[in-house]
Amino acid sequence: MARKPFVGRRPFWLIVGSAAIAITIYGLYLAGMRPARLIESGLLAMTPLALAAVGEVINERSGQINIGIEGIFLISAVAGVYWAEVSNSGLLGVIVGGAFGGMVGAILGLLNTYGRAEQVIAGMALNIMASGLFQYLLMAIWAFPGIHIFPRQLVIPRVTIPIPGGGELAISPITLAAIAITILATLMLYRTLLGLRIRAAGEKPEAVDVAGLSVNRIRILSSILAGFLAGLGGAFMPLGWFGGLVKEITAGRGFIALAAVVFSGLNPMTALAATFIFGFAEGVAFTVVVTPGVKEAVPFHFIQMIPYILTIAILAIFAASRRFPRALGKPYVRE
Amino acid sequence: MVQLPPLTSGKAGKLFSRVAESLLAVAVGLLGGAILMLLYGYDVPTAYRALFLGAFGDLSGFLETLAFATPLIMTGLTFGVALRSGLFNVGAEGQMYMGAIGAVIIGGRLSLPPILHVILATIFAMVLGALWSLPAALLKISRGVHEVVSTIMLNWVSFWLVTYLITYQLADPARAERAVPAQETARYIVIGSSLTTVFPVVIAVALAIYFILWRTTIGYELRIVGYNQDAARYAGISIPRSFIISFIIGGVMAGLAGASQVIGRPPHWTVFATMGNLINLGFEGIGVSLIGRNHPIGIIFASIFYGGLLHGGRFMEFEAGVASELVRAINGIIIIALAVPGALEIVRRILRRRETVHGT
Numbered sequence: 001m002a003r004k005p006f007v008g009r010r011p012f013w014l015i016v017g018s019a020a021i022a023i024t025i026y027g028l029y030l031a032g033m034r035p036a037r038l039i040e041s042g043l044l045a046m047t048p049l050a051l052a053a054v055g056e057v058i059n060e061r062s063g064q065i066n067i068g069i070e071g072i073f074l075i076s077a078v079a080g081v082y083w084a085e086v087s088n089s090g091l092l093g094v095i096v097g098g099a100f101g102g103m104v105g106a107i108l109g110l111l112n113t114y115g116r117a118e119q120v121i122a123g124m125a126l127n128i129m130a131s132g133l134f135q136y137l138l139m140a141i142w143a144f145p146g147i148h149i150f151p152r153q154l155v156i157p158r159v160t161i162p163i164p165g166g167g168e169l170a171i172s173p174i175t176l177a178a179i180a181i182t183i184l185a186t187l188m189l190y191r192t193l194l195g196l197r198i199r200a201a202g203e204k205p206e207a208v209d210v211a212g213l214s215v216n217r218i219r220i221l222s223s224i225l226a227g228f229l230a231g232l233g234g235a236f237m238p239l240g241w242f243g244g245l246v247k248e249i250t251a252g253r254g255f256i257a258l259a260a261v262v263f264s265g266l267n268p269m270t271a272l273a274a275t276f277i278f279g280f281a282e283g284v285a286f287t288v289v290v291t292p293g294v295k296e297a298v299p300f301h302f303i304q305m306i307p308y309i310l311t312i313a314i315l316a317i318f319a320a321s322r323r324f325p326r327a328l329g330k331p332y333v334r335e
Numbered sequence: 336m337v338q339l340p341p342l343t344s345g346k347a348g349k350l351f352s353r354v355a356e357s358l359l360a361v362a363v364g365l366l367g368g369a370i371l372m373l374l375y376g377y378d379v380p381t382a383y384r385a386l387f388l389g390a391f392g393d394l395s396g397f398l399e400t401l402a403f404a405t406p407l408i409m410t411g412l413t414f415g416v417a418l419r420s421g422l423f424n425v426g427a428e429g430q431m432y433m434g435a436i437g438a439v440i441i442g443g444r445l446s447l448p449p450i451l452h453v454i455l456a457t458i459f460a461m462v463l464g465a466l467w468s469l470p471a472a473l474l475k476i477s478r479g480v481h482e483v484v485s486t487i488m489l490n491w492v493s494f495w496l497v498t499y500l501i502t503y504q505l506a507d508p509a510r511a512e513r514a515v516p517a518q519e520t521a522r523y524i525v526i527g528s529s530l531t532t533v534f535p536v537v538i539a540v541a542l543a544i545y546f547i548l549w550r551t552t553i554g555y556e557l558r559i560v561g562y563n564q565d566a567a568r569y570a571g572i573s574i575p576r577s578f579i580i581s582f583i584i585g586g587v588m589a590g591l592a593g594a595s596q597v598i599g600r601p602p603h604w605t606v607f608a609t610m611g612n613l614i615n616l617g618f619e620g621i622g623v624s625l626i627g628r629n630h631p632i633g634i635i636f637a638s639i640f641y642g643g644l645l646h647g648g649r650f651m652e653f654e655a656g657v658a659s660e661l662v663r664a665i666n667g668i669i670i671i672a673l674a675v676p677g678a679l680e681i682v683r684r685i686l687r688r689r690e691t692v693h694g695t
Contacts, residue, residue, distance in 0.1 A: 115675040126671070133664040137656075312470075
């Protein structure tokens, strides 16, 4: 069970990935785009993915799998925006979004443990339910179908950070929080008793049981934590990034976060790096779409496909070499 | 007191128990929907009455319900057949888009003699659907990529590819927001309301799937793989082969679902760039398959039920002001209830406990 913390098991591929990003940035710079803007949009796209992926790393370490991240994104996006409008604070909205995510996580945890649910099906059900609920709530709360734009001042302001070589980056405080949470999650998983228990619940639940601890409680706690983080990510999308709610707001991001989790081999720091690569691809896609000269030559439909194709390609390269907890997806039943 | 038969008491008891579980889950879903409506002050009895009367109240409503059920039977089988082989194929959505665009290409662009045209358009749609299901199956076998993630990604690639084709390559010169409508010769015959002869075709295909699964070697092997991979390997069954076959069957089904919305559905006989007449039908198949216990016959009945919800949802929206998307939330709750194997057991335990309380 001893794994090297902090450094991913495949640092080589991360170096290759960083090099690829650096070359892409240089190429786009030559084409007349500003690299700082690309990194900014990459970091924005990374944030919800990273929060959800780190949560899901903890969840899968404890022996559960949640396919329903997309659903948590949708539910917490509505809850977050609603609360931001009521309290007139975007930040409070994000936190309430997280709380709703945690509640959904608690329900999923209960179903996974005491209900012995088929986890993949429960997760898909959550996605389907949330996509219906999202549009129902938009009508029920704001009486307008499919889209809701809220006052601009609710969008969480970005902080500017100077970068070496002149210029500055505008970064959302939630992005910085996501990076801090990833570091904390790594410390928690590898350096604390709770982390040890979570990993044991996924790897050898019998041992946890024999030690007199409840496997189910550890798993429910992990599921709440994962739900909370995914909820932060879901509420961040409207409140820290898009400035509005539309029914396609998630666009498969919950599954891209899952792909990052698979890629990482359940290491939070590697998952963060992977979400930056995915986020960057999306940022490039966004930027390229609106670049004069490019947008006439290539239909934006093809550029929109890039993040999804990249996700499949990265999984095709790495998925087979990853090892997952022995009890992943299996409810613990005492024999 | 209510006496439920034990879970394993012969074939009839098992069937009864399965149907009871599905009905219980449906009840939980409708209850969840009612709670959601109460939270926002909607009139629950009016909403549900409008929904069920609209869907099953008269003949034209029922025919419309069957028209809604048609694609769901197929996308339900996409998920159901894959699950029988132990896989989660949630790619019906994207495979269905490919099928629809296939039907548009043959049905809208070619000129062929009447019956041949329909057959060719249907077959081409099925082939495209099957082709779109293959990458996920091959990645699963060769690279161990989880099929849920790969099929969802392929759904999105398919979404952008098909919207591109509708907008740039197959746009209707008269109305740019949609693809060219299928020609008269490529259309299934209208039976009544918007139900066409594609419905009996779909039913026949579902029965054929039943036959394949339970009466042929291929189907037997496929089910053994889903039941116990170790046993299948020991018996010399090729697991990759079964995976590929189950995905191809699923893709063919989803392709037909797409075709049924183009050459089997008046009044437009085409797809719009927003794909309003396709979106979500693939995902709703998951719920349909689970309500129908992943059995072709069960899926037919579940599709008619859920098709009724989809059709009746419009009446619910009109008469009670409830957004029709609530139906999808109800579907999700039903699936969650079905994903919990302990659900019926818990109910049984509560009933038993009450019995002992009354007895003492």
